[in-house]
Each structure stands twice: as C-alpha cells, then as structure tokens.
Amino acid sequence: MNHRIRVTTEVELPHEAEVRTLIEQCVRQVLTSEAVDFDAFVDVTIVDGQSIREMNAEYRQKDTVTDVLSFPMYDFYNGEPQEELEYDPESNCVMLGDMVLNYDRACEQAQDFGHSAERECGFLTVHSVLHLLGYDHERDEADRQLMRTKEEANLTALGLVRPQ
Numbered sequence: 508m509n510h511r512i513r514v515t516t517e518v519e520l521p522h523e524a525e526v527r528t529l530i531e532q533c534v535r536q537v538l539t540s541e542a543v544d545f546d547a548f549v550d551v552t553i554v555d556g557q558s559i560r561e562m563n564a565e566y567r568q569k570d571t572v573t574d575v576l577s578f579p580m581y582d583f584y585n586g587e588p589q590e591e592l593e594y595d596p597e598s599n600c601v602m603l604g605d606m607v608l609n610y611d612r613a614c615e616q617a618q619d620f621g622h623s624a625e626r627e628c629g630f631l632t633v634h635s636v637l638h639l640l641g642y643d644h645e646r647d648e649a650d651r652q653l654m655r656t657k658e659e660a661n662l663t664a665l666g667l668v669r670p671q
Contacts, residue, residue, distance in 0.1 A: 510538050511548040511600050518555045520610060526553070529625060530608070533632035536661050541586050541640055548600035549636065552607050559609040574612040575631040579604040583641025585653065606635040622670055629667040633658050 512534045514527045534549050554562075556572040564570040566578070580602045582589040592601045608631055617627035637654055644651040662668065 508538070508543065509546045509600070510535060510543070511546070511598055512551065513548070514551045514553070516553045517558060518553060518610060520553065525625075526610070526628065529628055530632050533629050533661070533665060534636050536665050537633055537636040537640070540657070540661055540664065543640075545592065546594070546600040548595065548598050548602045549639065550602070550605045551632075552605065553610050554607055556609055556611055559607055559612075562607060572609065572612060574609050574616060575635045576607040577604065577635040577638035578607070579639045579641070583639070585642055585650070586640050589641070603636075604639040606632065606639070608632070608635070626662070626667045626669070629662055629665055630658065633661045633665075 512531045514530050516523060516527075520526050530551055534551070538547055538549075559574075559576060560570065560572045562576055563573050566576070581592055581604075594600065595602050608628070610628070613627045613631055614624045617624040620627065634654075637657055642650065642654045642657065644654040
C-alpha cells in the first residue's frame with residue numbers, strides 16, 4: 508500500500524525530524540496491523556496547548572487543554588468502514604482524517620508516567636489512528652479493552668514498551 512502521512516508543525520520542536528519520523532512510523536504500523544488494504548492518507552498537525560484547547564472547545568465543547576484530537580473523515584466501526592470510501596483525486600488516497608497532537612502535553616505526560624517522550628508521542632499517535640479507524644475506548648468496557656490491547660500490540664511492534 509502507498510499510505511501517505513503528512514506531518515505539519517505549528518510549534519518549534521526539538522529533534523523535529525525524529526518526531527516526524529516517529530509519527531509516520533506509528534501511523535504506518537497501525538495501518539499495517541489493521542490490514543488497511545487501500546491507499547490511506549492521514550494528516551497530522553503538531554500544535555501548542557492554546558491551539559488544541561481552542562479546537563477542543565470548538566469541536567468537543569470541552570474548554571480544556573488535551574493531548575491529542577482525532578477527526579475521522581469516514582464512519583468506521585472497529586476497523587471496518589461503515590460507508591463507501593472515496594479516493595481523493597489529488598492524492599489518489601482515501602483521506603482517513605486528521606490528527607492534532609499537543610507535543611508539550613505529550614512531554615509532560617511522559618514525565619508523569621515515567622517513560623520517554625518518544626513512547627508517549629507513539630502512544631498518542633497509535634491511539635489517534637485507531638480512533639480514525641473507528642475504535643472507541645469510551646463506548647463500553649469491551650471496546651475499551653479491545654483498543655488498549657491494539658495500542659499495546661502496536662507499541663510493542665514499534666519497540667515503544669513501558670520501562671520495567
């Protein structure tokens with residue numbers, strides 16, 4: 508598959524090239540593990556706390572800073588499309604949706620959880636792409652467990668495991 512991932516930064520990042528590469532690897536890992544058999548496009552934007560707070564307020568009516576937001580273009584349910592997917596004529600891919608990552612919050616959370624910023628950015632990226640594919644940890648306990656299992660499997664495949 509010829510998946511396309513665009514990463515745009517609206518903030519200065521230390522090690523920007525490495526962060527971009529990590530995000531791209533994480534998106535590709537999920538698309539591969541979920542056997543996405545069409546050329547998919549995911550648009551990722553890295554923002555600051557104020558920008559994500561404004562988006563969270565506007566789109567989710569939650570006026571708080573958050574770590575990641577996912578904006579799916581299509582209705583999926585646990586990896587299965589629930590509607591016909593259309594290829595974008597410009598990219599020749601199916602636009603799965605947008606991911607907005609608050610890098611500063613990811614770094615703060617990494618410290619709080621006692622693991623690397625790389626692992627936290629990886630987790631948030633995997634989490635977001637699973638949301639784009641219709642997984643939802645807020646639906647019920649079975650769906651929460653399913654999503655957590657898929658997150659850990661993808662992070663393990665990427666070598667982004669929790670420290671022991």
